[in-house]
Amino acid sequence: MSTATVRRPEQRQLTAVPNQRQSKDLQLDFIFKGLVVVLLGFIAHGVAKPSALDRCIRNRYQQVLESHQLTDQQITEAIRTSEFNKATNFCNGGNGRLSWNN
Structure with a gap:
């Protein structure tokens, strides 16, 4: 009976791949923050305007x-x-x- 040769594992460089979910969360976060800034701008404009x-x-x-x-x-x-x-x-x-x- 012959023994199989043991292969050494290849040395691979690990690379970081962006998580798709994290990317979408960041996009939604930026959109939300942008909408908050726009809403605050509308409120400030309405308050500054005389009745x-x-x-x-x-x-x-x-x-x-x-x-x-x-x-x-x-x-x-x-x-x-x-x-x-x-x-x-x-x-x-x-x-x-x-x-x-x-």
Whole structure:
């Protein structure tokens, strides 16, 4: 009976192969983080933008100043506050006049 020759195992270099699942997880992670950044950008833009009521008040206040041919620096703080209150009243559906006689 003959004995089989014993083969020595070949010396192979091990190479790293990227795991397909790990690659997909990284892609999904980048997509998720990107969407979060975009969403935060939309939120920041919405917060920074004045509301319709704020725009109405500012426009009404500017109309009053222009009708009297005044600039914002030419009126006192008390008058400015009063005009903003009137503009707020007007934009909330009032007539723009402050009356305490009710």
